[in-house]
Amino acid sequence: MQGVNSTLEKLCLEISPSGNLFTQLKFALTSISFNEELTSISLDSRNVNDSSIFIALGGSSKNGNDYIDDACNNGCKVVISQNNEAKLPSVSITSSKQAHAYVLIHTQNLSSKLGGIARAFYHYQDAVKLCAITGTNGKTSVANLYAQMCSLLSFPSASIGTLGVNKFTNGNVSLFNETINTTPDIVSTVTHLHQLSKHSVEHAAIEASSHGLTQDRLQSLVVDTAIFTNLSQDHLDYHGDMASYGEAKRLLLKADGLKNLVLNADDEESDKWQQSVNSDVDVYWYSVDKPEFFVEAKHKGCWVSEIDFTPKGSTFMLHSSWGHSPAKIALIGPFNIANVLASITALLAQQFEFDEIVKYIHLLSGVAGRMELFVSTKASILVDYAHTPDALKQALKAARKHTPGKLVCVFGCGGDRDTSKRPIMGSIACKYADETVLTQDNSRSEDPQIIINEILSGFASSKNVRIELEREQAIKMAWQNSCSKDMIVVAGKGHETYMELGDERITYNEREVVQSIINNGAKL
Numbered sequence: 001m002q003g004v005n006s007t008l009e010k011l012c013l014e015i016s017p018s019g020n021l022f023t024q025l026k027f028a029l030t031s032i033s034f035n036e037e038l039t040s041i042s043l044d045s046r047n048v049n050d051s052s053i054f055i056a057l058g059g060s061s062k063n064g065n066d067y068i069d070d071a072c073n074n075g076c077k078v079v080i081s082q083n084n085e086a087k088l089p090s091v092s093i094t095s096s097k098q099a100h101a102y103v104l105i106h107t108q109n110l111s112s113k114l115g116g117i118a119r120a121f122y123h124y125q126d127a128v129k130l131c132a133i134t135g136t137n138g139k140t141s142v143a144n145l146y147a148q149m150c151s152l153l154s155f156p157s158a159s160i161g162t163l164g165v166n167k168f169t170n171g172n173v174s175l176f177n178e179t180i181n182t183t184p185d186i187v188s189t190v191t192h193l194h195q196l197s198k199h200s201v202e203h204a205a206i207e208a209s210s211h212g213l214t215q216d217r218l219q220s221l222v223v224d225t226a227i228f229t230n231l232s233q234d235h236l237d238y239h240g241d242m243a244s245y246g247e248a249k250r251l252l253l254k255a256d257g258l259k260n261l262v263l264n265a266d267d268e269e270s271d272k273w274q275q276s277v278n279s280d281v282d283v284y285w286y287s288v289d290k291p292e293f294f295v296e297a298k299h300k301g302c303w304v305s306e307i308d309f310t311p312k313g314s315t316f317m318l319h320s321s322w323g324h325s326p327a328k329i330a331l332i333g334p335f336n337i338a339n340v341l342a343s344i345t346a347l348l349a350q351q352f353e354f355d356e357i358v359k360y361i362h363l364l365s366g367v368a369g370r371m372e373l374f375v376s377t378k379a380s381i382l383v384d385y386a387h388t389p390d391a392l393k394q395a396l397k398a399a400r401k402h403t404p405g406k407l408v409c410v411f412g413c414g415g416d417r418d419t420s421k422r423p424i425m426g427s428i429a430c431k432y433a434d435e436t437v438l439t440q441d442n443s444r445s446e447d448p449q450i451i452i453n454e455i456l457s458g459f460a461s462s463k464n465v466r467i468e469l470e471r472e473q474a475i476k477m478a479w480q481n482s483c484s485k486d487m488i489v490v491a492g493k494g495h496e497t498y499m500e501l502g503d504e505r506i507t508y509n510e511r512e513v514v515q516s517i518i519n520n521g522a523k524l
Contacts (some may be wrong), residue, residue: 014116016089024091050075072096082110115220118190127197135229143205145343152360161207183212210248222257231269232390260349286341322354333398369494379482385494396432405485409433415446426458439474
């Protein structure tokens with residue numbers, strides 16, 4: 001128990017810096033003859049066992065205290081419970097419904113202590129240098145590109161976000177752990193970072209969503225570098241208005257240990273970031289459209305000129321405060337150039353060498369389901385996660401640059417989410433695509449036809465619009481009516497492998513569907 005005692009003593013100090021909580025806990029564990037090794041800590045009762053600590057956190061929709069019996073039935077014998085009625089942190093011994101004895105630690109304001117508790121449990125001392133990315137669009141791609149480049153530079157790295165915890169080695173990626181949210185809860189994140197450090201990972205990029213920032217999911221983490229990509233309409237059902245949404249993003253500026261801030265000179269919201277950042281943080285910029293921003297104002301960062309869009313990607317001249325070089329990427333669209341610039345600027349801010357970085361830019365690959373190109377004898381198909389107005393607009397504008405023929409958009413909107421964006425996305429499809437096929441997309445509890453009618457209200461004309469609720473059939477329809485010069489953008493699902501219809505989540509992998517349509521085209 002000596003190692004366990006050391007861990008629990010530090011954990012108790014995080015819960016109650018003064019007092020005799022550890023003495024109470026040690027006595028209680030002895031009373032139930034607990035002599036196990038503690039190896040994990042979790043907020044999820046389904047993920048615990050006899051060597052776990054379960055944290056029963058109170059919440060607005062679910063209360064962890066309601067799941068204590070479930071945790072204990074999985075073998076858990078140590079529970080930390082949020083109890084705001086307790087005057088001081090205290091320890092008690094109780095039993096589950098299965099007469100299983102366990103130790104219960106009561107404490108107030110548990111949510112504010114989660115980061116410290118997790119760090120104490122794993123003895124985590126910021127072994128992994130963190131780069132946090134926020135913004136409406138681009139978080140996943142920038143995190144992937146940052147970690148990918150780190151690994152190409154011979155630094156094992158990782159990304160944490162929408163696509164899970166991914167480990168990168170020499171440019172190759174493998175799934176390390178699954179995640180539920182874009183930004184996991186702080187206990188899960190510290191667990192991931194602790195495990196990654198044991199696998200020699202030195203750098204990690206984490207997606208910082210507005211939900212995650214307002215819910216303090218980066219609590220206690222030391223963030224070396226922050227990147228802001230852009231701000232456009234999304235999540236107004238949660239934040240209420242754009243001003244509040246922008247403020248939520250800027251909470252990243254309060255991260256512990258922040259040294260570097262990377263801003264997008266092409267997005268006016270960046271001005272608010274510059275005005276809000278502490279004077280001891282170094283600010284760097286990147287731009288696709290404003291070379292004069294660096295030349296005239298002498299800002300530090302990266303920019304491009306001489307862009308050429310080709311069917312296989314893009315070429316450009318890369319300029320920076322550290323050097324200049326021609327470059328090419330196998331990625332589509334100006335925003336992918338912006339994503340590459342954001343990741344490179346962050347690495348340069350962290351003292352990586354420009355001459356080394358440019359050796360590997362051509363090896364960078366995109367994220368699955370993010371403007372992922374599928375080439376065929378008919379139209380090529382781009383699968384993209386775009387599910388916001390700005391993301392759809394940028395996807396269509398990017399695709400247009402690579403499309404000598406007709407540009408077709410296949411998309412829908414999710415149910416039980418921000419309804420105000422539906423006509424806006426319809427207007428965007430009407431303006432930037434030659435033809436549109438409206439279809440199903442996670443309708444959840446809503447009638448999909450009603451969702452489509454709301455999207456249709458944004459079209460100036462329905463002349464070039466078709467409706468096919470069955471999503472796979474919608475893609476087949478668009479592809480069968482195409483030729484080799486055309487491009488089809490299938491937006492909304494991207495990397496996801498499911499569809500939420502009613503109260504069911506059914507298996508649906510759009511990338512596999514598209515590949516199957518192309519492979520079996522002659523049989524359709």
